[in-house]
Amino acid sequence: MRAPSIEEIIAQDRAALRACPDFPDCKGCLEEVCVTVASVADFPSEYGRFRIVAFLNNKDDKDHIAIVKGDIGDGEGLLVRVHSACLTGDALGSLRCDCGPQLRHALARIEAEGRGVVIYHQEEGRGIGLANKLRAYALQDRGYDTYDANIALGFKADERDYLVPAAMLMKLGVKSVRLMTNNPEKVQAMEKAGLRVSERLQHELPGHDHDRGYLETKRERFGHYLELVGGERG
Numbered sequence: 375m376r377a378p379s380i381e382e383i384i385a386q387d388r389a390a391l392r393a394c395p396d397f398p399d400c401k402g403c404l405e406e407v408c409v410t411v412a413s414v415a416d417f418p419s420e421y422g423r424f425r426i427v428a429f430l431n432n433k434d435d436k437d438h439i440a441i442v443k444g445d446i447g448d449g450e451g452l453l454v455r456v457h458s459a460c461l462t463g464d465a466l467g468s469l470r471c472d473c474g475p476q477l478r479h480a481l482a483r484i485e486a487e488g489r490g491v492v493i494y495h496q497e498e499g500r501g502i503g504l505a506n507k508l509r510a511y512a513l514q515d516r517g518y519d520t521y522d523a524n525i526a527l528g529f530k531a532d533e534r535d536y537l538v539p540a541a542m543l544m545k546l547g548v549k550s551v552r553l554m555t556n557n558p559e560k561v562q563a564m565e566k567a568g569l570r571v572s573e574r575l576q577h578e579l580p581g582h583d584h585d586r587g588y589l590e591t592k593r594e595r596f597g598h599y600l601e602l603v604g605g606e607r608g
């Protein structure tokens with residue numbers, strides 16, 4: 375990955391970057407998906423020191439980012455989390471889902487290993503958007519599970535695909551990943567997109583009363599690998 379210079383960042387035309395720009399460093403880019411690096415910046419955080427990479431792409435209008443630790447090196451065996459955005463869980467401390475703890479645990483694990491990537495995938499509510507996710511919450515308050523609530527609102531149970539995150543990882547120079555996920559579909563989708571998943575790492579954190587039903591639905595209806603053992607989450 376080549377970091378754009380200051381002059382390039384200032385001169386950037388975001389609309390042009392969202393179209394496939396066919397830069398010299400685009401070799402290896404997926405045909406359907408063209409991602410470009412808009413900026414690379416230092417990112418000190420509570421979890422450690424990372425680099426934060428902004429991407430633009432030709433497939434959606436979303437600003438997906440990568441949080442990168444250490445050197446990508448030969449690109450093999452990187453510890454990776456592809457994390458779907460969840461404002462309520464990631465930033466507001468929601469107990470309706472396990473997203474916040476999963477994100478924090480991924481960053482801490484990568485920091486401890488000294489090398490890895492979190493892709494922050496802007497696919498709120500499994501791709502239906504924030505307001506629609508909250509509409510689905512209202513349905514869930516009246517007895518729907520997270521699967522049926524999305525269907526009732528006219529969406530698929532899961533609207534996400536992983537072409538953009540896979541292309542972002544490949545642009546960073548990643549060739550194979552040890553993927554922190556409980557979601558078998560995510561593993562298959564990354565491989566289909568051309569990225570080798572050398573290992574799936576269980577990424578389950580202790581649940582509690584508020585998200586038990588949600589996690590049970592993930593296991594029973596989405597086929598996620600979850601043990602759902604007890605324990606209190608701090």
Ligand SMILES: [Zn+2]
Nearest residue numbers: 460463471473
């Ligand atoms: Zn969430």
